[in-house]
Amino acid sequence: MNDNPNWERQLLEKLAMAALLEQRRTRQWKIFFRLLWLAILAFMVIGLFLRNDDRAGDALTGSGHTAVISPEGVIDSSNNTAEKLIAGLKDAYDDKGTRGIIIEANSPGGSPVLSGVAYDEIRRQKKLHPTIPLYVVVDEVCASGCYYIAAAADKIYVDKASIVGSIGVLSDGFGFTGAMEKLGIERRLKTAGENKAMGDPFSPLNSKHEAIRQQLLDDIHRQFIKAVKDGRGSRLKTTADTFSGMVWLGEKSIPLGLADGYGTVQSVARDVIKAEKTMDYTQQDDFASRVARRMGVEFAGGVKSLFNTRMF
Known part of the structure; x- marks a missing residue:
């Protein structure tokens, strides 16, 4: 037993002091993180204003710049490629300092x-x-769907070792019916609509469904070919392989009219557009957009997998 008659009071004071110190630490950390986020936001705002000031300066001086948009990776909804490319184009065209776009x-x-x-x-x-x-x-x-997009440009420049072409369409999948039979698994699928289960990997091949799928591929291929012909015009030297899905190195693509010459971003900006200064208009995702879109893609994935058509 403690001989100090005030030990209970002292214990309570120590506990109260410890709680007070903990509250102070918590408050200090909260203030720290708030200041940190404010600093990050301030840097982002300052960077945005500096970029806008640079563009405004170009417009006032008349020196101009070359706008650069750099879409990369697979062209699909998870990358949001088309929407970001379109948004970048709008920003570049709206800027009065833009002399050309790459x-x-x-x-x-x-x-x-x-x-x-x-x-x-x-x-x-x-x-x-x-x-x-x-x-x-x-x-x-720049193959398949990427070349589809490129065909809309005024000119296409390549490196001698670039990969160009693949003007074709494919739809792939798997069939598991043989494995299911060996494992003794029975497929119990019910549909309303005779073509609803088209492409189901757990059902036997259906000649009618395969004909429908092939027709879809042929129609998309026809659209692709028309876009390339419209975009490239008389420059295109059509051969038996042009629309077969074949790819070529850059040095081979030029004589075929699939490309117009050799060039890099820097050389085209300097020598063709005559505006050596480049400005990046590539759209970037924020964290919230990436998470939201990813959720949407995950929900849609089950439907897309039934008929996954792509250009590569």
Whole structure:
């Protein structure tokens, strides 16, 4: 037993002091993180204003710049490629300092729908801004859906080792009926609508469904071919392989009319557009947008997998 008659009071005072110190620490950490987020926000705002000031300065001095948009990766809804490309084009065209636009392409292709949307928007914007040239500069690869988009440009520049072409469409999947039989698994599928289960990997091949799928592929391929012919015009030297899905190195693509010459972003800006200064208009996602879109993609994935058509 404690001999100090005031031990209970002292214990309570110590506990109260400890609680007070903990509250102070918590409050200090809260203040620290708030200040940190304010500092990050301030840097972002300052960076935005500096970028806008640079653009405004170009417009006032008349020196101008070359706008660069760099879409990369697969052209699909998870990357939001087409929407970001379209948004970048709008910003570039709206800037009075823009003397020309370069799309720095590096993609194996992707969705025929999104590729077509981007293609149509490029052609629309070109009609609205006929004095601002738009070029594509191929980095490593511009194939399939990426080439679909590139065909809308005024000219396409490549490296001698770039991969170009793949003007074709595919739809792939798997069939598990043989494995199911060996494992003794029975497929119990009910549908309303005779073509609703088209592409189901757990059902036997259906000749009618396969014919429908092939017709869809042929129709999309026809749209792709028309877009390339419209975009490239008389420059295109059509051969038996042009629309077969074959790819070519950059040095082979030029004689075929799939590309117009050699060039990099820097050389095209300097020597073709005559505005050596470049400004990046590539759209970037914030964290919230990435999370929200990812959730939407996950929900949609089950439906897309039934008929996954793409251009690579």
